[in-house]
Amino acid sequence: MTRSTKTRATMHDVAREANVSIASVSRFINGQTVREEIEPRITKAISSLNFKPNSAGRALRASKTQQICLSVPDISNPVYQTITKGVQNILNETDYRLMLAPRNMSVEENLALIDSLDSNYADGFIFLSLVDDPRIRKAFLKLSIPAVVIGNVEVHEEVDTIKVSSGAVELALTFLVDKYGGDVLFLNGPTSTIPGRNREKGFLEAMQNRGIDGTKHVVEAESFNVDAGLAALAKVKNISKYRSIICANDLLAAAALRFLSTLKIEVPNKIAVIGIDNTDLASVLSPALTSIDYKSEYRGELAAKFILDRLNDPTTAYRKISIAPELVERESA
Amino acid sequence: MTRSTKTRATMHDVAREANVSIASVSRFINGQTVREEIEPRITKAISSLNFKPNSAGRALRASKTQQICLSVPDISNPVYQTITKGVQNILNETDYRLMLAPRNMSVEENLALIDSLDSNYADGFIFLSLVDDPRIRKAFLKLSIPAVVIGNVEVHEEVDTIKVSSGAVELALTFLVDKYGGDVLFLNGPTSTIPGRNREKGFLEAMQNRGIDGTKHVVEAESFNVDAGLAALAKVKNISKYRSIICANDLLAAAALRFLSTLKIEVPNKIAVIGIDNTDLASVLSPALTSIDYKSEYRGELAAKFILDRLNDPTTAYRKISIAPELVERESA
DNA sequence: TAACTTACTGTAAACGTTTACAGTAGGAAG
């Protein structure tokens, strides 16, 4: 059995078969009203020829690709998977397709990505970046399609922005200090990244507010993942002097739980652990991870909505919103 | 500061600026040799006009979109994230872009997806499905672009296929029985899915080989996720009579670990647990999960390679390959 | 009746590329 090689039917073919003009076919397909009499003829021709409109023709003529590009720094991190899911939730209800951009951990990768968007393969752009740079800001200025930024990367004003308001670490710290006192360790990710920088700042300020110099309470992992977390913790001297650990994301928290379990240090009885992001991971770990919910799925949904709104109506006012983080208490603290 | 609204430069503009024909510009861009003298003129015009080729024009004329569509049944499942990562690894080295299809858990969603591919928005298709159906098989036959199937869904012969060879459960069982004896529980996902069906079959056969009727050793979760796993285990009478549990994927294994930890049943001392997929999750759980590695990232990479090979040379022989699963021993068994 | 309005329809021109084809210039071979 060989596959049929015959070429696909075009709108011309449909028009001929239905004995109407190609314009009428196009109008019918795009939901405009046509003479009642010809409607069934077109429908019949479409199905008998198995016609499907060609995306490229459409994209070229109408300069709309029906594609949204989502940039994801690191697909291994569950927080980005959750955001992706949120974006999908919304796009699936529309006829937009989701393009996943190559990973963009570095400034250069980000620049290449933003640059490539000028090739008109997407109608909108949802931007997530771990890094910040004047060049990124500059590249963004030239971007020819609407964009939404999730996170704290700085770009120009004419962009919708979705942030998490800054009190997340404060929230965690209040909870821990109230319950377990001031001996808190902060396991951060790299401060060369935006979240690393911001979360450290949040921690130091929150400690300051309690009259404590937080600088000696911070250990920095080389990356936001489990291995880096384990490596960083291994360098902490006398870990049992701490009563609790705040981790800059759930993967680092997973590392902390593993590390403590290896040392047979009970969580939360000896040391309490709290994560940030509240990804799916949190409820899977044992003990289940108390974590600061960053509403990632919701942020993804919101980003998709913002893009769609702007594509529908380019004059929509630019929105800069902040989501309030929320502590979700489970077993680890 | 308002964004520039001027329209993008086209190849015509570049040709005019460089004082050559548009054909030469096109040829230069596509890597064909042009007169040495005009090369710098074109390069200069391109950069001064900031020209980027328009994807839609290209796609329409050459009928190549430079896009690969990947279908993912459920983006929440880490195994699909890992496969996606593998696909990305390969595509990132090329100028193909990755399209993530909407989730396709049901037969209808699959059919709609396969149907939509006739709209020519992708050059190749990597197909993953939890479900099987004659209609899917039939729809696949009409597909006009090359496809790779990952998994055991049945389609026609003219498709590259990547499976995991069937001995996975046998592998797990041998390991467990050798170590802990025959009191094994199999925590399966829904048998309405392909993996659910196959893994159950594998389990029953492997038990049969040992002269045991496995049917009473199986409990079926309603879905391949943690909540369903917990619910299913809650219904098992007298769980402590089992010495080990094989779980049909890592999420169900995570559920088992949680369940046992809640009951203060020590793993692996009282009951050993083994997962399937060996996703990132496995090394994060405590105790770290022993799991059957399905080489998901590799399968993703392979799928991408197969598609690219076929796009390069459509006469490539169709490949049907089986990956050998491998047991990765950690703490839980 | 004519004049106007309403509600469509068809023709043809885009959109920005790639590429078949014919053409040309320069050098080598005879």
Next chain:
DNA sequence: CTTCCTACTGTAAACGTTTACAGTAAGTTA
């Protein structure tokens, strides 16, 4: 000198849509 070859170039025609515009038929109003 002519002929042939090589290596490139430019013209123009696609690819499959959408849409401005002009046209038309039927209905309404005067």
